[in-house]
Amino acid sequence: MQRRVTIEDIAREAGVSRQTVTRAMNGMPRISEATRARILEISERLGYRPSRFASNLARTSKTKTIAFVVDSFRNPYYSELAADLLDAASARGWQMTIVSHEDEPELQLISRLANQVDAVVGYLGQTDEAALTAAARGVPLVLLGRTATAEGLHSVDFDFGPAFAHLVDELRKRGSKRFGLLESQPLGAVYKPSTRRIAYEDAVDPVSAEAVVVCEAPPQSVDAGELGFNELMDRFPETDTVIAFSDLMAMGALRAAHRRGIDVPGQVRLVGVDGLSLGAVTSPALTTLAILGTAFAEQIADVIGEALDGAGDSAERRRTALPILWRESA
Amino acid sequence: MQRRVTIEDIAREAGVSRQTVTRAMNGMPRISEATRARILEISERLGYRPSRFASNLARTSKTKTIAFVVDSFRNPYYSELAADLLDAASARGWQMTIVSHEDEPELQLISRLANQVDAVVGYLGQTDEAALTAAARGVPLVLLGRTATAEGLHSVDFDFGPAFAHLVDELRKRGSKRFGLLESQPLGAVYKPSTRRIAYEDAVDPVSAEAVVVCEAPPQSVDAGELGFNELMDRFPETDTVIAFSDLMAMGALRAAHRRGIDVPGQVRLVGVDGLSLGAVTSPALTTLAILGTAFAEQIADVIGEALDGAGDSAERRRTALPILWRESA
DNA sequence: CTGAAAGCGCTAACAA
DNA sequence: TTGTTAGCGCTTTCAG
Numbered sequence: 001m002q003r004r005v006t007i008e009d010i011a012r013e014a015g016v017s018r019q020t021v022t023r024a025m026n027g028m029p030r031i032s033e034a035t036r037a038r039i040l041e042i043s044e045r046l047g048y049r050p051s052r053f054a055s056n057l058a059r060t061s062k063t064k065t066i067a068f069v070v071d072s073f074r075n076p077y078y079s080e081l082a083a084d085l086l087d088a089a090s091a092r093g094w095q096m097t098i099v100s101h102e103d104e105p106e107l108q109l110i111s112r113l114a115n116q117v118d119a120v121v122g123y124l125g126q127t128d129e130a131a132l133t134a135a136a137r138g139v140p141l142v143l144l145g146r147t148a149t150a151e152g153l154h155s156v157d158f159d160f161g162p163a164f165a166h167l168v169d170e171l172r173k174r175g176s177k178r179f180g181l182l183e184s185q186p187l188g189a190v191y192k193p194s195t196r197r198i199a200y201e202d203a204v205d206p207v208s209a210e211a212v213v214v215c216e217a218p219p220q221s222v223d224a225g226e227l228g229f230n231e232l233m234d235r236f237p238e239t240d241t242v243i244a245f246s247d248l249m250a251m252g253a254l255r256a257a258h259r260r261g262i263d264v265p266g267q268v269r270l271v272g273v274d275g276l277s278l279g280a281v282t283s284p285a286l287t288t289l290a291i292l293g294t295a296f297a298e299q300i301a302d303v304i305g306e307a308l309d310g311a312g313d314s315a316e317r318r319r320t321a322l323p324i325l326w327r328e329s330a
Numbered sequence: 331m332q333r334r335v336t337i338e339d340i341a342r343e344a345g346v347s348r349q350t351v352t353r354a355m356n357g358m359p360r361i362s363e364a365t366r367a368r369i370l371e372i373s374e375r376l377g378y379r380p381s382r383f384a385s386n387l388a389r390t391s392k393t394k395t396i397a398f399v400v401d402s403f404r405n406p407y408y409s410e411l412a413a414d415l416l417d418a419a420s421a422r423g424w425q426m427t428i429v430s431h432e433d434e435p436e437l438q439l440i441s442r443l444a445n446q447v448d449a450v451v452g453y454l455g456q457t458d459e460a461a462l463t464a465a466a467r468g469v470p471l472v473l474l475g476r477t478a479t480a481e482g483l484h485s486v487d488f489d490f491g492p493a494f495a496h497l498v499d500e501l502r503k504r505g506s507k508r509f510g511l512l513e514s515q516p517l518g519a520v521y522k523p524s525t526r527r528i529a530y531e532d533a534v535d536p537v538s539a540e541a542v543v544v545c546e547a548p549p550q551s552v553d554a555g556e557l558g559f560n561e562l563m564d565r566f567p568e569t570d571t572v573i574a575f576s577d578l579m580a581m582g583a584l585r586a587a588h589r590r591g592i593d594v595p596g597q598v599r600l601v602g603v604d605g606l607s608l609g610a611v612t613s614p615a616l617t618t619l620a621i622l623g624t625a626f627a628e629q630i631a632d633v634i635g636e637a638l639d640g641a642g643d644s645a646e647r648r649r650t651a652l653p654i655l656w657r658e659s660a
Numbered sequence: 661c662t663g664a665a666a667g668c669g670c671t672a673a674c675a676a
Numbered sequence: 677t678t679g680t681t682a683g684c685g686c687t688t689t690c691a692g
Contacts, residue, residue, distance in 0.1 A: 004668095004669085006668095006669055006670085007669070007670070008669080008670095016678075016679085017678070017679045017680075018669090018670080018671090018679090019671080019672095019678075019679065019680080020677090020678060020679075021670095022670070022671060023677095023678090025467065026671090030677060030678080031677065031678080032677060032678090035677085035678090043468065044468070047468070048468055049468040049469060050444075050445055050467065050468065050469075050669085050670080051387070051668080051669050051670070052445050052446055052447070052448075053383045053384075053386040053387040053392065053668080053669080053670090054383075054387050054668070054669030054670040054671090054684090055445055055669075055670050055671075056383040056445075056670090056684090057381070057383040057384050057387050057668090057669080057670070057671090057684045057685065057686085058669075058670040058671040058672080058683080058684055059670080059671065059672090059684085060671085060672075060684090062383065063446050065427070065446075072413075073409070073412065073413040073416055074410065074413050074607065076406070076409075076608075079403070079406075079409035079412075079413070080404065082403065082409075082428070083402075083403040083404050083409070083430075086403055086428065086429075086430060087430075087432075090429070090430075095427050095429075095446060096427060096428070097395070097425050097426060097427040097428075098412070098416065098426070098427075098428055099416075099420070099425075100413075100416060100417075100420075102417075114380075115380060115382050115385055115386075116382055116393050116395075116425060117382070118382075137355070137380065138373070138374070138377070138378055138379040138380065139379060222611045251611065252611075255611075255613060258613070277404065278406075278608075281552045281581065281582075281585075283585060283588070334684095334685085336684095336685055336686085337685070337686070338685080338686095346662075346663085347662070347663045347664075348663090348685090348686080348687090349662075349663065349664085349687080349688090350661090350662060350663075352686070352687060352688095353661095353662090356687090360661060360662080361661070361662080362661065362662095365661090365662090380685085380686080381684080381685050381686070383684080383685080383686090384668090384684070384685030384686040384687085385685075385686050385687070386668095386686090387668045387669065387670090387684090387685080387686070387687090388667080388668050388685075388686040388687040388688075389668085389686080389687065389688090390668090390687085390688080
């Protein structure tokens with residue numbers, strides 16, 4: 001392996017000091033155009049590449065980088081959230097790197113990230129909070145979609161309770177009587193009702209609370225939604241309003257409805273959860289309980305900001321409200 | 331601003347040397363469990379956060395970070411490409427940061443990135459190659475969707491010529507006679523036929539070559555596709571095969587076809603370009619000239635890899651083939 | 661098992 | 677306009 005070309009080499013070649021090279025390279029003042037041009041020419045000839053670690057170490061204002069961890073980046077929910085977060089991050093002058101942890105064990109991923117970024121945010125599944133904190137080795141961690149309890153752990157969670165209560169209320173005003181629910185479940189896992197489901201059951205009448213289908217195949221997918229909708233309508237034909245726990249599933253339900261000749265929203269109203277922009281291009285466009293959007297991303301960014309500044313003692317914990325995005329399907 | 335807590339502070343507090351602290355923090359051997367535990371406790375109490383710049387500077391194997399620059403991350407084409415690229419990057423042990431350049435001038439963005447990452451790859455619009463190279467200050471640049479000519483600039487371009495020839499050929503075999511084309515154009519820009527259009531015109535018969543609609547409103551959008559399809563069918567009712575220059579436009583065309591009661595592929599065959607996974611969930615599913623996929627991402631990653639290793643002298647330039655993804659719409 | 665010394669490559673502050 | 681002197685905070689030899 002070749003020794004790296006440093007400013008030292010350029011300085012020697014040009015017969016100037018390292019400082020002069022720095023000035024030339026970074027477009028700083030107090031240097032003559034002639035020497036700058038000469039140095040630039042030499043650095044190119046020598047194949048010089050600055051070391052960002054060295055420069056950031058020496059520099060007073062260091063660039064902040066945060067890592068956003070998702071399950072799979074192919075899920076539009078994550079990519080849209082990433083887009084929102086990216087905007088919020090660059091508005092604050094941060095870099096954001098996106099990491100998907102397909103196979104790598106979560107704790108290992110976190111400790112790897114810990115010496116590459118200044119904060120880690122994402123949907124982390126690991127429930128042992130002490131282990132998470134330990135793996136982060138002092139780097140702030142912001143958990144999404146759950147509420148942290150351990151000291152020093154930050155989190156932004158959703159307020160599903162009020163959201164479902166409000167949604168069901170509004171739907172009733174529009175004539176909904178019998179609700180049905182489409183939930184999905186990771187393949188082969190032991191079923192455990194989600195916080196969403198619990199919030200939903202609190203919001204609807206007892207009969208509706210029974211009409212729940214838990215889709216088995218590929219969770220959160222369009223196919224799961226299609227399968228689930230069919231099963232739901234077979235088992236609970238009275239259903240006049242279907243709530244799917246993700247927009248992708250709702251899209252599958254929409255497709256199933258088309259195929260069965262069920263008019264949406266004429267015969268069955270359909271509501272998703274997530275707020276995917278994709279939901280706007282289906283026909284009919286999808287009404288949804290919107291998680292995504294600038295508000296959520298800004299809130300996350302604020303939490304990160306405080307975590308970055310804070311000495312690490314006080315932990316930020318927020319709960320975010322979910323507005324209803326009325327479109328055509330309900 | 332507080333002075334930062336360093337290993338020095340911990341060492342002093344613990345009454346050991348800095349090296350011992352390093353050993354404790356990084357889980358290195360040759361240290362007793364007792365002192366490790368004590369040091370970890372102290373570092374937590376003091377709120378120590380390692381400096382990734384210092385550690386990477388001192389470390390022999392540095393982590394590589396590449397930046398992927400896109401127009402807007404809300405376009406599924408870019409987010410799917412990002413996902414592919416992310417896989418290729420993490421397989422190589424690289425970090426990837428995604429940057430969208432909404433307002434920031436491109437050259438400024440590049441020179442900013444130049445001291446934060448080890449390579450920049452993306453769809454860069456700037457045509458002045460010398461300016462690009464200068465802005466990158468020695469950091470390798472990989473241009474996508476165009477072919478670089480200047481020295482030291484890498485690129486991965488598409489081979490539209492053979493792709494369209496092959497596509498048109500295959501479609502003819504399936505009975506297509508009259509082709510129509512949907513292109514889109516940035517709002518308010520002077521129209522300049524794309525390389526895709528030129529390749530297309532070379533592939534079809536003269537009459538078909540006339541049937542081209544350039545959509546004006548939001549380029550590459552579903553709406554543009556819908557508008558364009560309507561105009562195309564009004565002006566060229568003989569058309570039996572529509573090629574849209576992006577999958578999103580094709581999705582809009584599909585919607586328009588449904589609304590006009592035109593059966594796809596029965597009356598009109600429809601083909602998109604991009605290979606979005608989204609195209610698999612429309613009904614009928616979208617046939618497309620696939621850009622996306624592991625092959626493209628791997629090719630890009632290879633180019634980046636060589637750029638990262640290479641002394642910067644030889645430039646890698648590749649052209650990638652586009653396979654046809656036959657689904658239901660054609 | 662622990663410590664001392666010597667950098668990693670660059671920039672800030674000052675002096676010339 | 678240029679050079680000098682100190683670091684930035686950490687890890688890597690190599691001794692002890």
